[in-house]
Amino acid sequence: MRAVEEVVEDKADPRPVTPAPRRNRADLWAGLNYLALALLVMIQLWRDPNGRVLASNDDDHGVFLFFLAHGERVLFHGDNPFFSDRINVPDGVNMMANTSVLALSLPLAPVTHWFGAGVSVALLLTLGLAGTAFAWYWVLSRHLVTSRVAAWIGGLWCGFAPTMVSHANGHVNFVSQWVLPFIVWQVLRLREPGRHWRGGVILALLVVVQVFINEESLLFTALALGVFVLAYAVMAPARARRDARPLLAGLGVAIAVAGALLAYPLWLQFLGKGNYHGQPFAPDMYATDLASLAGFARQSLAGNAELTRRMSVSGTEDNMFFGPVGLIMIVASVVVLWRSVAARAAAISALVLLIASMGPTLVVFGHRTSVPLPFGLISHVPVIDLVSVTRFAMVPATIAGVLLALATDRLRTFTPRGRRLWQVGLVLALVPLFPKPLPVVEADPLPPFLTQGAWRQYVPADRSLVTVPLPEVTTGRTGVRWSALSGLEYRSPRGYFMGPVNPPSDRTGSWNAPRRFTSDLLWSVREYGRRPALSAGDKARITEDLIFWRAAVVVLIPGSRNEGPLLDTLTSALGEPQQVGGVRLWDVRSLPVPPNE
Template identity: 85%
Template sequence: MEEVVDGAAGSRSETPAPRRRRADPWALLSYAVLSVLVTVQLWRDPNGRVLAGNDDDHGVFLFMLAHGERVLFHGDNPFFSDRLNVPDGVNMMANTSVLALSLPLAPLTHWLGPGFSVALLITLGLAGTAAAWYWVLSRHLVTSRLAAWIGGLWCGFAPTMVSHANGHVNFVSQWLLPFIVWQALRLREPGRAVRGGVILGLLIVAQVFINEESLLFTALALGVFVIAYAVMAPDRARSDARPMAAGLAVAAGVSLAALAYPLWYQFFAKGNYHGQPFAPDMYATDLASIAGFARQSLAGNAELTRHMSVSSTEDNLFFGPAGLVMIVASVVVLWRTVAARAAAVSALVLLIVSMGPVLIVFGRRTGVPLPFGLISHVPIIDLVSVTRFAMVPATIAGVLLALATDRLRGFTPRGRRLWQVGLVLALVPLFPKPLPVVVDDPLPPFLTQGTWRQYVSDDRTLVTVPLPEVTTGRTGMRWVTLSHLEYRTPRGYFMGPVDPPRDDTGSWNAPRRFTSDLLWRVREFGERPQLTASDKARITEDLIFWRAAVVVLVPGSRNEDALLETMTTALGAPQLVGGVQLWDVRSLPVPSPE
């Protein structure tokens, strides 16, 4: 780590010995094998299985990959989709559209399905992140390939990464971040302002189209690191300030020039929103989770973990007791290194921020105020799920562990044995288990045989009951994405304004309507409402608003009988076509486009 600051890494003349170079393919192969092990159950049928830990977000990324396919094969707008949430559509820049991933994989999505691409990206994300950190560590920060391998293993397969692999394609695809960090720190080297700034700017642009949250976390971590280092080594910081500032200015110019329109679209075009649909303290890191075990770790217990985590995709720390001891021991070993201390400070600051405005211990709110309460409503920060800040200390922990292990040769024989035992005790309990999956119902012949085309023209929609909504209408959204977004559908799971133009607060749902509320109650509680003439008129009004051509009951839905009875009362007896019951409403008018 000291080499990052003192410049030794940039000028290192030592060429890795052939033996060390031969270790590289074995390290990369081990990451690939472990990544396949984590995702093996999904690979058995990627288009027919869904990740059980977060089937909703899995569905979101099916949609994102299908959108990328439409951009490449049908010329759709990359920043906007009219296939979901008809008639308003979805601002794709204001969502995690992963365009830097979905566009290159569009041919695979086209021929093998979006489920295949999601499985591939999760697998490559875990292995690629580990490999990227291994590469940066082994080439610039450590001399021991074993130390680099351990660092890459931790950074790529830490509990937080495996947890987010339950559907979060964006958060497991962190393989650009090590290079962003390294290029940013190298800007202090003389003569690198232009070249290094351009490279950094291009990396930033690419990362924006993978995951902006991870980029924000990285920028904040680097900012805290630089401030902490400047306090500890002011003379060196002053000498480095000018070349680094020049390089950052170049990087900012390159990235802003490339991102000006996409960012304008994200924050000001149709479908933009501000803030999150939940309070800042709703998803915060539990202090007890630092030494706990995640659900997907070998030593993990799901029932116990639930008391320390907001969801199976947000187990963002969970180092285990031995892991926590080894991280603290790494800081002690590296304490004389100013850069290592600054990195530890950065990790600690982001850890505290991740705990939200009030300290939580084993699921209990203690009432102890924390600093995040002072910044929770700052623009941009208010778009972040606060517990995810803990991903930063999880990654820094892996880097510190690698740096400390690299000093193993300088330990006493007893110290080496203790360190080796500590690594085993820390890493083995955190070994990841395969991600759990559920088998989804196959698409009905109505879709697979293309029967829907007889009913749904390009200016109309196919409306599924239950409606596509977050948590309650996943099947309807899955149908349209696995059909490559060939037809349009109303509503869906995405981020957009809750009630535009009156309220542009972020929401996971389309603006409420009478029919969406009615069908949600029927589906959730089995209500069998007595529809009045006015109720039927409002349902018809909503179907016109949604440009419906056909309404289809999803077979096997929760409270299916109540849903069938409600829609039959509203629209008359359904037809049985292609394995589904449907109502043909093409006689309804189509509103004129705005």
């Protein structure tokens, strides 16, 4: 195929035909290798997936528990897949405007139903790492390289690069990239004459699946392919003109089919109830540090967490970190492949996305310089303003793995000394990046009040169970986890999700529900341990908020930070609590229920 020929256009020898039995054995061993490594990375969580949380990002671990529980409710209870009323009562959550991973949560709904959302999260993180590695291995080995070893190295890098292991700290959506290699390959194949109908439909279906896994990764892939095509056209204009017609025809078919299938979900996402625009942070808040290109991630064998923190925004965003030898090998791969127009175009695409990931101004080893960067010109463009800037770096990290595989496939053209140097370089690059098991912490067990179903006596179907601390990002993660591991059987106010900060006046994106008097009060008590003297007016506003939340019962989570001041505040507002099933609770079913909107 022409797409293959142009990637490997300077190969001296014809492509050998590997016997099917050997090919199948190689595929099996590659898959088992990747699965074993993924299990090693996730082994700590697998020891008790419903009773442990990932230490580096228990917030996002909790929100994906919710997304998986939502998928279970869609399949087993007939809930709306695109909207949930189980949290953020009474407003609910626009699931299309969140990374609800419906393409993953729905197939795994039986696992979630019978084994718990924690098991589903652990399973998806494990299969995401292994599946992404194997998908790239498959595309590389079938279409781009002749050596199974080269394909294995490429898959290993693409599936277990530091950025992937970092995002395995709770980001189910970002580690599940196994559709993207096939999207890339189908786009390249659209250049083949007579393929625009079939190829366009296949590409559209892959895009639809990816939309319901992670739209952010799809956007990054589209941008990378766009830069690749432009760079390729500049360097090989004659070929580009020849291939433009079938490529554009195929893309037209893909856009039409995908647009028809996604029209309603995307309308809900951008115009439906609970839509928002922008992020709750400035575009330069999460940017890639230039020094991280040659650094080591905290979860790499050679990583040092204290040093990495200077170059990374969080344990889930170690998006570069190739190590010094790894960076040298990537640059060397570009040199080896320099005669290939496609390889040069891929390298340019990686460089452009890398620069974009650095944000509006250059950051070097934690120091923000005054050097302006191009991203500042597009940071407020719609859709672009919805992404976390540093995640653009996931694209060059993946392209690096592809280039490394392509260059390794050229080993037979090297001199004996060159082959030895390349093999030593691969070892020195890959061994320090070997991933360590992700750290976890024990989570508080669900109280008998929930596990024994005592809550059912207090919470009618049209009312909510209010946990204190209130379910919020960072401060109320236990309430989010309780709700998800209980199968979202009861409804609860607030929560951790993306929605408008203060609709309808301000639809800027926020990780929390709009602020209310009681949420601010209880946050302050939990955070600072102060016992406020509540006036009659304060108590009335608390009652007003409980009515708004359709509260049936208020439950104090045992062992919460500043539990004593929280208990005193709730007692002052609501009277003495009851002790039921291991929790203190306040029965407020006597409060009126506002009419449904």
